[in-house]
Amino acid sequence: MHHESATANNVQLVQLLTPDGQRVEHPDAAWTGSTDDLLALHRDLVLTRRVDTEAFALQRHGELGLWPPCKGQEAAQVGTARALRPQDMAFASYRGHGVAWVRGVPPENLLGMYRGTTLGGWDPAEFNLALPAIIIGAQTLHATGYAMGLTLDGAVGTGDADRDAAVMVYLGDGATSQGDVLEAMSWAASFSLPVVFVVENNHYAISVPVTRQTAVPLVRRADGFGFPGIRVDGNDVLACHAVATAALERAREGHGPTLIEAVTYRMGAHTTSDDPTRYRDGTESDDWAARDPIDRVRAHLQQLGDHSAAFAALEDEAEQLGVDLRAACAAMPEPDLADQFDRVFVDPDPDLQRQRGDYVAWRSLETGGVA
Amino acid sequence: MTRRMSIAAAINAGLRAALESDDHVMLMGEDIGRLGGVFRVTEGLQKDFGERRVLDTPLAESAIVGTAVGLAMRGYRPVVEIQFDGFVYPAYDQLVNQVARLHHRSSGQVRMPLVIRIPYGGGIGAVEHHSESPEAQFVMTPGLKVVAPATAHDAFWMIQQAIASDDPVVVMEPKRRYWESGEVGDTPEPLHASQVRREGQAATLVTYGPMVRTCLDAAEAAATEGVELEVVDLRSLSPLDLGPVVDSVRSTGRCVVVHEAQRTLGLGAEIAARVSEECFVHLEAPVRRVTGYDLPYPPSRAEDEFLPGVDRILDAVDSTTDDSVYAGGES
Numbered sequence: 001m002h003h004e005s006a007t008a009n010n011v012q013l014v015q016l017l018t019p020d021g022q023r024v025e026h027p028d029a030a031w032t033g034s035t036d037d038l039l040a041l042h043r044d045l046v047l048t049r050r051v052d053t054e055a056f057a058l059q060r061h062g063e064l065g066l067w068p069p070c071k072g073q074e075a076a077q078v079g080t081a082r083a084l085r086p087q088d089m090a091f092a093s094y095r096g097h098g099v100a101w102v103r104g105v106p107p108e109n110l111l112g113m114y115r116g117t118t119l120g121g122w123d124p125a126e127f128n129l130a131l132p133a134i135i136i137g138a139q140t141l142h143a144t145g146y147a148m149g150l151t152l153d154g155a156v157g158t159g160d161a162d163r164d165a166a167v168m169v170y171l172g173d174g175a176t177s178q179g180d181v182l183e184a185m186s187w188a189a190s191f192s193l194p195v196v197f198v199v200e201n202n203h204y205a206i207s208v209p210v211t212r213q214t215a216v217p218l219v220r221r222a223d224g225f226g227f228p229g230i231r232v233d234g235n236d237v238l239a240c241h242a243v244a245t246a247a248l249e250r251a252r253e254g255h256g257p258t259l260i261e262a263v264t265y266r267m268g269a270h271t272t273s274d275d276p277t278r279y280r281d282g283t284e285s286d287d288w289a290a291r292d293p294i295d296r297v298r299a300h301l302q303q304l305g306d307h308s309a310a311f312a313a314l315e316d317e318a319e320q321l322g323v324d325l326r327a328a329c330a331a332m333p334e335p336d337l338a339d340q341f342d343r344v345f346v347d348p349d350p351d352l353q354r355q356r357g358d359y360v361a362w363r364s365l366e367t368g369g370v371a
Numbered sequence: 372m373t374r375r376m377s378i379a380a381a382i383n384a385g386l387r388a389a390l391e392s393d394d395h396v397m398l399m400g401e402d403i404g405r406l407g408g409v410f411r412v413t414e415g416l417q418k419d420f421g422e423r424r425v426l427d428t429p430l431a432e433s434a435i436v437g438t439a440v441g442l443a444m445r446g447y448r449p450v451v452e453i454q455f456d457g458f459v460y461p462a463y464d465q466l467v468n469q470v471a472r473l474h475h476r477s478s479g480q481v482r483m484p485l486v487i488r489i490p491y492g493g494g495i496g497a498v499e500h501h502s503e504s505p506e507a508q509f510v511m512t513p514g515l516k517v518v519a520p521a522t523a524h525d526a527f528w529m530i531q532q533a534i535a536s537d538d539p540v541v542v543m544e545p546k547r548r549y550w551e552s553g554e555v556g557d558t559p560e561p562l563h564a565s566q567v568r569r570e571g572q573a574a575t576l577v578t579y580g581p582m583v584r585t586c587l588d589a590a591e592a593a594a595t596e597g598v599e600l601e602v603v604d605l606r607s608l609s610p611l612d613l614g615p616v617v618d619s620v621r622s623t624g625r626c627v628v629v630h631e632a633q634r635t636l637g638l639g640a641e642i643a644a645r646v647s648e649e650c651f652v653h654l655e656a657p658v659r660r661v662t663g664y665d666l667p668y669p670p671s672r673a674e675d676e677f678l679p680g681v682d683r684i685l686d687a688v689d690s691t692t693d694d695s696v697y698a699g700g701e702s
């Protein structure tokens with residue numbers, strides 16, 4: 001038996017756009033979009049990064065308690081999420097700001113969880129995007145169950161493009177060690193469910209390198225469960241879009257799950273509380289900066305023609321997005337503990353309502369009558 | 372000779388002492404090695420004791436505790452870190468069904484000298500699952516011991532005593548107090564003994580962990596109005612040492628239990644039951660509980676309202692001395 005490692009390059013990496021913006025072909029992936037499609041993906045990437053940078057700054061200014069930046073992972077998120085159809089369901093992680101952007105969640109709705117004004121932020125059914133799970137890996141089982149529901153509903157494999165649906169679930173490389181994740185993959189394979197597992201392998205789980213989570217490239221996990229796995233350059237939005245489109249199609253047609261390993265890099269800290277200099281060496285980050293997911297799209301677009309006007313307009317749009325986001329953050333309503341009592345159950349619990357009453361009465365005493 | 376240090380530094384020093392004195396002691400957890408833990412409690416230990424004894428584990432809590440069981444069977448003394456309170460649940464099955472039972476099941480042939488360290492509790496402005504107080508779930512599990520140091524002195528000694536224990540010990544660490552400093556003396560108290568932290572005659576505050584400081588603050592505030600409160604720090608939640616509580620309540624006649632954890636079936640319920648059994652004729656008022664409400668932990672900008680604070684504690688004390696409020700159930 002030959003020896004492999006998590007970072008072995010004996011498994012093909014699907015790439016359609018090189019780091020310097022050259023368009024290349026790959027036998028396992030096709031991308032046939034137009035220049036407008038490219039511009040649209042570029043816009044998603046740039047605006048996702050702007051949301052991320054603004055939120056990071058808001059945390060630094062004390063407006064958010066925490067922020068997990070997605071810088072560097074925008075292509076893995078945007079490329080795969082753009083392959084979703086409206087009727088598909090997505091389950092992103094706490095770092096999936098690009099997925100939320102693509103699903104149409106207003107960016108300010110991402111902030112509440114990190115500002116501490118809410119535990120949620122949006123209605124999952126409105127955007128077909130679940131709330132991010134903070135418990136690592138938990139969402140993979142939810143995605144699998146949702147996919148089971150789609151199958152039971154007959155919303156898979158009918159051949160009707162507006163009806164057939166699939167589920168895409170995002171997780172990190174660290175998450176692949178959780179029992180929940182392995183159970184989800186086993187379950188999804190057993191029932192041949194329409195779920196696409198997207199592992200954003202950003203090489204770290206906080207400080208722990210991916211080599212501690214696996215002895216083989218993560219994509220190889222799929223073999224053992226019995227469904228296809230594909231390893232893609234996670235900083236290449238075209239390749240991500242192409243492999244995700246194919247995997248979702250396969251799922252919607254009723255042929256079961258796929259594992260996509262998007263090889264990417266967390267260019268920033270794990271969260272605003274983290275200091276990556278404690279566990280990352282030397283030039284690693286510089287090497288990845290040269291593989292920036294946005295730069296290569298921009299370089300490619302420039303090769304195709306003069307897009308300076310579009311780029312300038314996008315810059316303005318990003319500026320405005322930042323202004324709006326800052327304003328929306330400051331305007332977020334403060335949470336009222338009294339409201340928390342009302343959302344524990346569908347059917348009110350009288351005992352809990354009594355506690356609510358006691359709390360409100362106590363508060364009004366403390367504040368001299370203004371509850 | 373005493374040394375002044377933070378609670379985090381005291382645990383670090385205690386872990387270091389344990390690693391030095393017994394080479395079967397090993398630390399396991401997420402990010403505890405190179406990073407030194409997300410709270411830096413294990414800072415420098417991997418550097419000094421090596422990667423075989425201070426392990427950065429895969430991201431899998433059930434595996435961390437489950438493999439610790441096997442390591443313990445092989446003669447090791449694993450000290451496991453659960454990064455935050457809310458992440459202990461993936462390991463709950465191993466803790467409750469395996470760790471807690473093997474000694475009993477094997478008629479004493481298998482020992483489980485495990486320590487499970489859990490930074491717990493709220494008040495740090497964190498996102499969901501980072502502010503939980505799950506201690507009662509371990510206290511109600513036969514076969515687990517549970518301790519909750521509140522001072523730097525106890526943090527230093529109790530972690531070592533827990534490691535030296537041949538029984539599994541869950542150490543609930545008061546994360547919001549990690550950076551508060553205190554004197555660490557030369558002599559430990561017994562691991563499973565509660566302690567009077569402040570003497571007083573008006574009423575007894577019974578508490579543990581991060582709420583010890585809050586109760587002492589409340590007692591300080593009460594003292595400025597001439598009301599002297601006795602504060603008992605339970606220190607050990609399982610087994611409970613209620614001797615000092617009973618003695619205190621027999622003299623004050625009033626008892627208020629304070630914890631961050633939700634009220635229903637929290638430690639306060641057990642203590643109220645035992646105090647009413649043992650102090651019934653001495654009680655001048657029903658035992659009161661000042662706790663988190665029976666809610667999932669709220670968004671952080673509402674946590675100050677959720678967590679017991681000085682005002683709620685003093686109101687509860689007042690309610691034990693004021694006949695007119697006996698009827699109300701809440702403090």
Ligand SMILES: Cc1ncc(C[n+]2csc(CCOP(=O)(O)OP(=O)(O)O)c2C)c(N)n1
Pocket residue numbers: 093095134135136171172173174175176202204205206266270401430432454458461
């Ligand atoms: C069950 C559980 N254990 C631990 C944590 C703490 N934690 C938060 S993020 C993280 C690392 C996750 O790494 P990975 O899955 O690779 O995703 P990434 O953060 O890199 O996107 C850890 C250990 C958690 N949230 N949930």
